[in-house]
Each structure stands twice: as C-alpha cells, then as structure tokens.
Amino acid sequence: xxxxxxxxxxxxxxxxxxxxxxxxxxxxxxxxxxxxxxxxxxxxxxxxxxxxxxxxxxxxxxxxxxxxxxxxxxxxxxxxxxxxxxxxxxxxxxxxxxxxxxxxxxxxxxxxxxxxxxxxxxxxxxxxxxxxxxxxxxxxxxxxxxxxxxxxxxxxxxxxxxxxxxxxxxxxxxxxxxxxxxxxxxxxxxxxxxxxxxxxxxxxxxxxxxxxxxxxxxxxxxxxxxxxxxxxxxxxxxxxxxxxxxxxxxxxxxxxxxxxxxxxxxxxxxxxxxxxxxxxxxxxxxxxxxxxxxxxxxxxxxxxxxxxxxxxxxxxxxxxxxxx
Amino acid sequence: xxxxxxxxxxxxxxxxxxxxxxxxxxxxxxxxxxxxxxxxxxxxxxxxxxxxxxxxxxxxxxxxxxxxxxxxxxxxxxxxxxxxxxxxxxxxxxxxxxxxxxxxxxxxxxxxxxxxxxxxxxxxxxxxxxxxxxxxxxxxxxxxxxxxxxxxxxxxxxxxxxxxxxxxxxxxxxxxxxxxxxxxxxxxxxxxxxxxxxxxxxxxxxxxxxxxxxxxxxxxxxxxxxxxxxxxxxxxxxxxxxxxxxxxxxxxxxxxxxxxxxxxxxxxxxxxxxxxxxxxxxxxxxxxxxxxxxxxxxxxxxxxxxxxxxxxxxxxxxxxxxxx
Numbered sequence: 001x002x003x004x005x006x007x008x009x010x011x012x013x014x015x016x017x018x019x020x021x022x023x024x025x026x027x028x029x030x031x032x033x034x035x036x037x038x039x040x041x042x043x044x045x046x047x048x049x050x051x052x053x054x055x056x057x058x059x060x061x062x063x064x065x066x067x068x069x070x071x072x073x074x075x076x077x078x079x080x081x082x083x084x085x086x087x088x089x090x091x092x093x094x095x096x097x098x099x100x101x102x103x104x105x106x107x108x109x110x111x112x113x114x115x116x117x118x119x120x121x122x123x124x125x126x127x128x129x130x131x132x133x134x135x136x137x138x139x140x141x142x143x144x145x146x147x148x149x150x151x152x153x154x155x156x157x158x159x160x161x162x163x164x165x166x167x168x169x170x171x172x173x174x175x176x177x178x179x180x181x182x183x184x185x186x187x188x189x190x191x192x193x194x195x196x197x198x199x200x201x202x203x204x205x206x207x208x209x210x211x212x213x214x215x216x217x218x219x220x221x222x223x224x225x226x227x228x229x230x231x232x233x234x235x236x237x238x239x240x241x242x243x244x245x246x247x248x249x250x251x252x253x254x255x256x257x258x259x260x261x262x263x264x265x266x267x268x269x270x271x272x273x274x275x276x277x278x279x280x281x282x283x284x285x286x287x288x289x290x291x292x293x294x295x296x297x298x299x300x301x302x303x304x305x306x307x308x309x310x311x312x313x314x315x316x317x318x319x320x321x322x323x324x
Numbered sequence: 325x326x327x328x329x330x331x332x333x334x335x336x337x338x339x340x341x342x343x344x345x346x347x348x349x350x351x352x353x354x355x356x357x358x359x360x361x362x363x364x365x366x367x368x369x370x371x372x373x374x375x376x377x378x379x380x381x382x383x384x385x386x387x388x389x390x391x392x393x394x395x396x397x398x399x400x401x402x403x404x405x406x407x408x409x410x411x412x413x414x415x416x417x418x419x420x421x422x423x424x425x426x427x428x429x430x431x432x433x434x435x436x437x438x439x440x441x442x443x444x445x446x447x448x449x450x451x452x453x454x455x456x457x458x459x460x461x462x463x464x465x466x467x468x469x470x471x472x473x474x475x476x477x478x479x480x481x482x483x484x485x486x487x488x489x490x491x492x493x494x495x496x497x498x499x500x501x502x503x504x505x506x507x508x509x510x511x512x513x514x515x516x517x518x519x520x521x522x523x524x525x526x527x528x529x530x531x532x533x534x535x536x537x538x539x540x541x542x543x544x545x546x547x548x549x550x551x552x553x554x555x556x557x558x559x560x561x562x563x564x565x566x567x568x569x570x571x572x573x574x575x576x577x578x579x580x581x582x583x584x585x586x587x588x589x590x591x592x593x594x595x596x597x598x599x600x601x602x603x604x605x606x607x608x609x610x611x612x613x614x615x616x617x618x619x620x621x622x623x624x625x626x627x628x629x630x631x632x633x634x635x636x637x638x639x640x641x642x643x644x645x646x647x648x
Contacts, residue, residue, distance in 0.1 A: 135364045
C-alpha cells in the first residue's frame with residue numbers, strides 16, 4: 001500500500017502522540033495549524049487537509065466536502081451530530097468514504113458513570129453523606145427505609161448502542177426488568193426492544209429512565225412535558241446522551257412538582273448551564289459536567305482504538321464502530 | 325407441636341407486626357414492657373422473657389442465661405457482637421439453643437451500598453457533582469482523566485460472608501481481581517482466600533480494600549497504622565463492617581498524608597462521630613450514618629426472614645443464617 005497521510009486535528013499529549021506516530025509508521029501524520037483539545041470541540045478548516053487520505057479527530061465538514069483524497073474519517077467522539085445529516089451521508093456514500101466513531105472508547109466509562117448515578121440515587125448518597133443521624137432515631141429510620149433495592153426494579157433505556165450493551169451486562173446481577181427504546185429493533189439486543197408506540201406504557205412502569213440518545217433531528221426535545229408526564233411518579237431520569245434531547249424547562253417543572261423523584265444529568269444544553277439556570281437550583285437535580293466518557297488513560301484509549309481501526313483499514317478488514 | 329411463645333422485643337410498625345402475628349399463628353407473640361426501635365439497639369432484661377420458647381430481636385443476655393425454656397434466638401441484625409463470646413457460645417451449646425442472625429436480610433442492601441461507594445469514588449462523583457468546568461478546559465480534562473475504570477482493578481475483601489458473596493456477584497461484570505481475607509477458608513468461596521500471612525502482599529497491590537469484618541475480640545483495630553501503611557499509595561478503603569475494627573486516628577493520618585486516596589465509611593466508633601472528630605473534616609473521607617443495610621420494606625424483610633426460619637424451626641428443618 002502506498003504511503004498514507006493521516007490528518008490528526010486533536011491535541012493528544014506527548015505520550016499518546018508518540019504512540020500514534022509509532023503505530024502508523026511508516027505512514028505519515030499531518031496536522032492543522034490549530035489543534036482542538038477535546039473530543040467535544042469542533043475544528044475549523046485547514047489547507048493541510050487536502051493532502052489527507054485519512055482524518056482522525058473532529059474533521060471539518062468543508063474540508064471533507066472539498067477533499068479529493070479522503071478515504072476514511074475516524075471521529076474521536078461517540079457523538080457525531082454534525083456529521084449526522086442526509087447531505088453528509090449522501091456525500092460519503094457517493095465518494096466511498098468510510099466513517100467510524102469512537103463509541104467503543106467511551107462505552108465502559110459511560111456505562112460505569114450512569115450506573116454510579118443509579119446506585120448513588122438508590123442509596124441516597126447525596127443525602128446520607130451529609131447526615132449524622134443517630135442510630136434508632138426517627139430521621140435515621142426514615143433514611144434507612146428510603147432506599148429502594150435495585151433488584152427487580154424496572155428500567156427503560158432510550159437509545160441502544162455500545163453503552164447500553166455494556167450497561168446491560170453491569171445490571172445483570174440485579175435481575176432488573178429492562179426494555180430499550182430503539183428506532184429499529186435488530187433482534188440481537190437480548191432484551192425487549194420497544195418502539196415509540198409502546199413507550200408510554202413502558203415509561204409509566206419504569207423506576208429508572210436512562211437516556212443515551214444521540215443528538216440529531218429526530219431526538220431533539222425527545223423528552224419533553226408529554227413523556228415526562230407519562231413517567232411513573234417518583235421515577236428517576238438519567239441523561240448521558242446529549243442535552244438537546246431534553247426540554248430542560250419541562251424537566252425542571254417535573255422535578256419541581258415532585259412528579260419525578262430525581263434527575264441525574266451528565267449532559268445539558270448548553271454546557272455548562274449558566275449560573276441561575278433553574279436546573280442548577282433544584283435539590284433533586286444532580287449534574288456532572290460531561291465527564292461520563294472520561295477515564296484514566298483516555299487519550300491512549302482513543303489512540304489505541306484508532307490504531308486498531310488503522311490496522312484494519314490497511315488490511316482492508318471491516319472497521320470497528322463504522323457508522324457510515 | 326405445642327403452642328410456642330415468641331418473645332419479640334423489636335418495634336416493627338403496624339403492618340410488619342400484623343404480618344408477624346399472622347405468620348406465627350396459632351403460636352403466640354409476647355412482648356417486653358419496653359420495645360427497642362432499631363436492630364442496632366440493645367434491649368434490657370424483661371420478666372416476660374421467662375415464658376419464651378423463641379426470642380426474636382435483640383434478646384438480653386441475662387434473660388437468655390436465666391431462661392429455662394428458650395430453644396432458639398433469632399437476632400434481627402447481621403452483627404452479633406454481644407453474643408460472640410466463648411461464654412455465650414458454650415451456654416447455647418450446653419442448653420441446645422439455636423442462634424441465627426439476619427445476615428440475609430441486609431446482604432443485598434449492604435452490597436449495593438458498598439458498590440455505590442466504589443462507583444461514586446471511581447467516577448469522582450463528590451467532585452464532579454460540584455464542578456461546572458467548561459468542555460475542553462484544563463480543569464475539565466483533568467477531571468475527565470482522573471477516573472480509573474473498575475475493569476481489571478484489584479480488590480481485597482476483609483471478611484467473607486453473605487455480603488461478600490453478593491458483592492462478588494455484582495462485581496463479576498467488571499472482571500476485577502478479587503481476593504478475600506477470612507480466618508478459615510472453606511474452599512467454596514469461588515475466589516482466592518488469603519490468610520493474615522498473605523494479607524500484606526495483597527494490600528500492597530489492591531486498588532480497593534473493603535472491610536466487612538464483624539466486631540469481635542479478633543477484629544478490634546484490625547485496620548491500624550501497620551496495615552494502612554501496607555496498602556498501595558492511592559488505595560481506597562471502605563468500611564461497612566463495624567467501626568471498632570478500625571483505628572480511626574491511624575486512618576485519619578493515612579488520609580491526611582494522602583497515602584490513602586479516600587475512605588468511605590458507613591460505620592464508625594462511636595456513631596455518629598462527635599462534631600470536630602478528625603475524620604469529619606477530611607475532604608477525602610466520606611461517611612454515611614450506618615445505613616448500608618437499610619432499604620425500603622426493611623421491617624417486612626426482617627419479619628419475612630424470621631417467618632421463613634420459624635417455618636423451618638417448626639418443621640425441624642435446618643435454619644437459615646445459623647451462627648451457633
């Protein structure tokens with residue numbers, strides 16, 4: 001195979017960059033004038049892109065549309081909202097450009113994060129870490145008896161992909177009743193998959209509603225007043241997908257009224273929420289700053305995943321996490 | 325079988341008491357003048373005890389020693405420190421009194437609680453729930469990259485009983501390397517069991533040290549300066565056993581120096597710790613007020629467990645959670 005040029009627009013740090021350089025050798029890395037420092041950031045167009053056979057990071061759309069050489073774009077995030085358009089899909093199909101993302105990189109950490117949310121809520125950690133109730137007092141008994149066991153509770157997962165698959169494995173020892181909402185069931189999910197028509201009944205029974213939906217035209221405001229009202233009183237809502245999938249005013253209202261027991265959000269719109277935002281001041285709303293996918297060694301995991309796919313690309317083997 | 329009298333000294337609330345009364349009928353419940361309102365409280369002697377064939381709750385030691393009728397004592401807690409003496413064991417053996425506890429009642433909630441601790445620590449929830457770092461900033465990247473994945477980490481469990489068994493099931497999807505310290509291995513633990521001699525090496529490698537030891541003469545101050553120093557720098561210590569098993573001054577020193585990454589404690593000595601206690605003011609020490617075993621429906625679970633054992637007692641079948 002001829003010498004390939006890999007355009008990398010994401011700042012990785014010294015050791016991961018060395019790992020990337022050595023991993024692709026004798027093929028060549030090329031860089032833009034300006035690097036982005038987060039898998040959530042958007043890079044701008046750069047003339048060096050025109051030389052690239054492969055793009056790794058957050059490639060600029062205009063760069064891709066103008067490229068005469070690009071054969072494969074590997075997106076360093078799990079989300080790929082700005083690429084998820086009919087126009088882009090048609091373009092890459094026409095020009096035979098493979099598109100992969102990094103779902104696998106973040107699935108373990110994301111599943112752990114939402115599971116940490118579930119257990120912290122179930123065990124009332126935010127309250128009990130502050131409490132100093134003496135054994136046997138009324139306050140102590142109330143706190144002790146306020147924690148529902150996860151065992152046999154009901155869960156609805158919105159969005160079925162790599163994170164949901166891993167989360168299901170983590171939930172297995174708890175013998176929970178889990179269903180997933182997915183636009184199209186494939187039949188290999190291992191749990192019942194429901195469609196929009198069946199969702200109201202499922203929401204009405206669920207103790208936990210876990211939103212892992214990606215951001216796209218279909219998912220915008222997916223969780224708004226109507227679906228929130230369909231949820232069982234006291235249900236807990238989790239979001240580790242994208243903030244735009246939730247109508248935050250409606251969510252705040254459902255939390256304020258006490259209809260929802262609590263919300264645990266790793267994503268919001270915008271990020272971070274401006275000070276004074278209603279969700280920031282609700283005692284039953286818990287927010288982490290889009291860190292669900294983060295983990296020790298994350299840059300190395302990102303590079304390792306790219307290199308595995310690079311090996312496959314060179315060998316003309318099927319790519320991991322191919323989305324287009 | 326003749327009509328049995330069951331002495332119940334624990335305040336249960338109306339519905340669980342009805343469940344108990346109906347469950348033992350036509351046998352009879354008898355009560356002391358003063359009920360205790362927690363499975364952690366100690367009841368005093370009461371003359372009604374002399375009539376009892378069975379004791380359910382936290383029976384008074386003097387009452388038991390004086391009884392001419394007692395055949396079975398069912399302790400409503402998992403801990404049984406005040407019964408765990410050579411004198412008491414000899415007495416019940418001589419008088420053919422069965423002693424059971426309620427380990428099974430609390431195992432699910434206790435395992436969930438310590439697992440919630442592990443995940444909250446792994447995902448840095450206390451810090452990230454307060455943070456509003458913007459995506460891509462140095463603070464955000466540091467927080468994102470600070471969370472170790474549980475997968476393949478090392479765990480030492482101190483004390484192997486019902487809670488450890490359930491915790492092991494919950495940890496299985498994380499493929500962690502788990503060993504347990506137990507005074508005597510039985511061979512059916514399903515994981516390597518180590519003795520005191522092998523403990524230093526295991527502590528030196530463990531990312532998580534989970535203390536579930538009961539309080540007795542052997543376990544007092546089990547975790548003190550020497551064993552804390554043996555732990556790997558940055559290790560996290562959890563205690564859901566009993567507070568007396570830990571030298572709290574030594575623990576505070578290990579947390580203050582940064583040798584230990586963090587401690588998560590559901591039990592302390594005393595409970596609650598007095599205001600101003602060093603452990604209360606350490607930012608890497610997280611304390612819940614002895615609620616690990618608590619759960620919704622706990623009184624019903626306690627009664628249900630007793631009733632299952634009562635059925636076995638009447639049928640002369642082996643009792644659950646028999647400890648003597």
